Amino acid sequence: MIDSSHASDEEFIRLDGVEKVFDVRRRNGFLRREKHQVRAVDSISFTVARGEMVGYIGPNGAGKSTTIKMLTGILTPSGGRLRVAGIDPSRERTRLAQHIGVVFGQRTTLWWDLPLIDSYRLMHRMYRIPDARYRANLDRCVELLEMGHLLEVPVRQLSLGQRMRGDIAAALLHDPDVLYLDEPTIGLDVVSKAKVREFLRELNAERGTTVLLTTHDLTDIEQLCRRVMVIDHGRLMYDGALSGLHEVGESERLLVVDLERELPPVDIGPAARVVKVEGPRQWLAFPASESAAPLVARIAAEYPLVDLSVREPDIEAVIANMYATGGERLHPQAENS
Amino acid sequence: MDGLRAYRMIAAMWIRSTMAYRASFAMTVVTDFVVTALDFAAILLMFSQVDMIGGYTLPEVALLYGTAGIALGLADLGLGSIEQLGQRVRDGTLDTLMVRPAPVLAQIAADGFALRRLGRLTQGLLILAYALAALDIAWTPLKVLMIPLMLLSGTVIFASVFVAGAAFQFFAQDAAEVQSSFTYGGNTLLRYPPTIFSKELVRGVTFVMPLAFVNWLPALYVLGRPYPLDLPQWLAFAPPLVAVACCALAGAAWRVGLRSYRSTGS
Amino acid sequence: MGQGRLYAAVAVSGFRRYATYRMATAAGVFTNTVFGVILAYTYVALWDERPGLGGYDQAQALTYVWLCQGLHAAVAAMGRGMEMELIGRIRTGDIAVDLYRPADLQTWWLASDVGRAAFHLLGRGFVPMAFGALLFELAVPSDPLTWLAFLVSVALGVVVSFAIRYLVALSAFWLMDGAGAAQMAALAGIFFSGLLLPLNIFPGVLGEIARALPWSALLQKPADVFLGERTGLALLETYAFQGAWAVALLAAGRLVQSAATKRVVVQGG
Numbered sequence: 001m002i003d004s005s006h007a008s009d010e011e012f013i014r015l016d017g018v019e020k021v022f023d024v025r026r027r028n029g030f031l032r033r034e035k036h037q038v039r040a041v042d043s044i045s046f047t048v049a050r051g052e053m054v055g056y057i058g059p060n061g062a063g064k065s066t067t068i069k070m071l072t073g074i075l076t077p078s079g080g081r082l083r084v085a086g087i088d089p090s091r092e093r094t095r096l097a098q099h100i101g102v103v104f105g106q107r108t109t110l111w112w113d114l115p116l117i118d119s120y121r122l123m124h125r126m127y128r129i130p131d132a133r134y135r136a137n138l139d140r141c142v143e144l145l146e147m148g149h150l151l152e153v154p155v156r157q158l159s160l161g162q163r164m165r166g167d168i169a170a171a172l173l174h175d176p177d178v179l180y181l182d183e184p185t186i187g188l189d190v191v192s193k194a195k196v197r198e199f200l201r202e203l204n205a206e207r208g209t210t211v212l213l214t215t216h217d218l219t220d221i222e223q224l225c226r227r228v229m230v231i232d233h234g235r236l237m238y239d240g241a242l243s244g245l246h247e248v249g250e251s252e253r254l255l256v257v258d259l260e261r262e263l264p265p266v267d268i269g270p271a272a273r274v275v276k277v278e279g280p281r282q283w284l285a286f287p288a289s290e291s292a293a294p295l296v297a298r299i300a301a302e303y304p305l306v307d308l309s310v311r312e313p314d315i316e317a318v319i320a321n322m323y324a325t326g327g328e329r330l331h332p333q334a335e336n337s
Numbered sequence: 338m339d340g341l342r343a344y345r346m347i348a349a350m351w352i353r354s355t356m357a358y359r360a361s362f363a364m365t366v367v368t369d370f371v372v373t374a375l376d377f378a379a380i381l382l383m384f385s386q387v388d389m390i391g392g393y394t395l396p397e398v399a400l401l402y403g404t405a406g407i408a409l410g411l412a413d414l415g416l417g418s419i420e421q422l423g424q425r426v427r428d429g430t431l432d433t434l435m436v437r438p439a440p441v442l443a444q445i446a447a448d449g450f451a452l453r454r455l456g457r458l459t460q461g462l463l464i465l466a467y468a469l470a471a472l473d474i475a476w477t478p479l480k481v482l483m484i485p486l487m488l489l490s491g492t493v494i495f496a497s498v499f500v501a502g503a504a505f506q507f508f509a510q511d512a513a514e515v516q517s518s519f520t521y522g523g524n525t526l527l528r529y530p531p532t533i534f535s536k537e538l539v540r541g542v543t544f545v546m547p548l549a550f551v552n553w554l555p556a557l558y559v560l561g562r563p564y565p566l567d568l569p570q571w572l573a574f575a576p577p578l579v580a581v582a583c584c585a586l587a588g589a590a591w592r593v594g595l596r597s598y599r600s601t602g603s
Numbered sequence: 604m605g606q607g608r609l610y611a612a613v614a615v616s617g618f619r620r621y622a623t624y625r626m627a628t629a630a631g632v633f634t635n636t637v638f639g640v641i642l643a644y645t646y647v648a649l650w651d652e653r654p655g656l657g658g659y660d661q662a663q664a665l666t667y668v669w670l671c672q673g674l675h676a677a678v679a680a681m682g683r684g685m686e687m688e689l690i691g692r693i694r695t696g697d698i699a700v701d702l703y704r705p706a707d708l709q710t711w712w713l714a715s716d717v718g719r720a721a722f723h724l725l726g727r728g729f730v731p732m733a734f735g736a737l738l739f740e741l742a743v744p745s746d747p748l749t750w751l752a753f754l755v756s757v758a759l760g761v762v763v764s765f766a767i768r769y770l771v772a773l774s775a776f777w778l779m780d781g782a783g784a785a786q787m788a789a790l791a792g793i794f795f796s797g798l799l800l801p802l803n804i805f806p807g808v809l810g811e812i813a814r815a816l817p818w819s820a821l822l823q824k825p826a827d828v829f830l831g832e833r834t835g836l837a838l839l840e841t842y843a844f845q846g847a848w849a850v851a852l853l854a855a856g857r858l859v860q861s862a863a864t865k866r867v868v869v870q871g872g
Contacts, residue, residue: 097438387652511626518634533648
């Protein structure tokens, strides 16, 4: 857009050795306080090309939110260099704001006590969005996110899923180049999750909006991102394809089957192993990189199957596995540089 | 200028939404009016027992009361919402303001813009009107000029206290009440003549926290009363300068607070 | 006995909840001290003009100022106690859960409020008083029995204050705007408790009415006991006044509570 000329499309977001160090004061006995430093983000470098959709994952307290806060200009980095669309976020926060959209999963950016449409009207003016564009963007969001009947409802009366859709629309009215999503599907029901993911996929495909999302839900990543970055203890542990992460982590998915009656553990060879039996319900573990379909077919053919579901491995489990299998292979980008 | 524009837009949005419920709005204005009127009732009760307080009559005290009340009322109307800053730091919603293309100060000050605060303002105006009608003042052009000058400068000084108090909340998030001891406490102090307070206290609110310039010094000039601490009379004309200085200091404090927030995230 | 232990635990948790906000407590103490200083000077001016006003000498009047600054949080003269939380629970319907708890609703909230009051008495009572004693000459009683009598009166004041706020909060079952009612009650509390001015300098009929209303049990009565104005028979009269209002208001609270319970049951929660 405006003058992001010196930001190449290849390195639309660029971090070079970015650090964030917090001084933490700890009470140490009566009155005495000890000061020590916490490296929330420890020399992180990566680039994101325009139009990429990247998952940024890690356990709680790993430094995800701190990174996002630096990328949005909320926090000033303690060291390193950081550019988004050619802008230094912490120096030109309000100029950057025109280029980015932010959705905080836990906190709404909407005005709590006012109808949804009031927040949008205000965004329209505040971001100086041309009338025609505002109308078009709003209509599109309303249609795709199915929220026409919600516009006159005060935000506090919306359900979590409705509010999240409202927040996503609010973040997109000004056609941002980059969309940051911090836990966009947290607490949502299955239908809302699907709607949000579908919308993001289309947004990225049609508009080429760059998307960076943090999440606890690996399904978000699987369905949306080809590339994933894993952060832990403030360091970048992995940067590459999602499939690679599964191999590295050797994580497993769980197939939960409900049989007609109590039976001995299901035996379908080495493709899966039973990890738990509880009455007619059994839990089978299988590699996350494999498809569940052939397993399901075999079990359905050989056993009296009533119901089944697949449980995704969660991030914590994946990362725990990464450590268990040793760190060397975790740094494909470190080897490159 | 971006800030003023954002402020206007957010405030307008809140006014529209308040006006949607006229009956409830009228109720809250009346309640606010009664709350502040109780303070004047207490002063009337005092004067039911004595003829003078610190050598000042009821209309003279009413002049002090009205001018302080209007100055605080205007500052509170314009910036009162800024008191929620500590709360917003605690629950993390300050971050949502920081990703928008407008200064944080303007956004937070306009958020929840409450016209009901007109209740306090109205009460101050009525009591000022009473004081001006009841007082027997030998008006000169300078004395006439002094009234609007005093109200304007007083508003700016109180507004600076609001901003500085909010800046303090970046460091102590539960300390919203400290701010109110300077704003509402200051208002209470300024209703009474300086003659009743100790010299140290008067010195403090003249030279350290310059609340004396909100109404004491200009109002004493209008009333033709001797100045406390043998201060020179020309100080009656200092309030605009003091107001500008307060503004600059409060702005600096705000920037320090915001910078600290942006480096610590808390 | 088991019930007694339950309410004791509720009171302790009420105490703890407020004890966690150290910064807020410090800020509150600071504010009380600032207002105490300002009010003290206005009282000096008043009593200079009219020595012996309202039956107090100047030292007693100043003691009254600082006593009120130290006490008003404990007796919640300006509200801001449990009533807002209770109103919130009524509005959201969570109150239905409370009603089916195997504990009495009123006693539960009373216990919690007593815990809060105990914290506010300890955390916000002494510092303003000590500060006032440093700056001004106060009439602090030397007889430990007076202190004891005073504490009993404060305890009765806390119960009366609770009973009023409980009634106000229950009005949220019928009123759309429970917060408005709470605000009105807080106003009455500020004016008629004696926080702005001692009730015994209110003139004529207004004074007589103010001194008979329940809010006078919050600050005016304990202060009179502290200042040695109520001893012997007069002390018993004061207790009887506070106790009668406490019993009457708690009973009214029970009546309203049972009406409200029926309403909840009829509406199905």
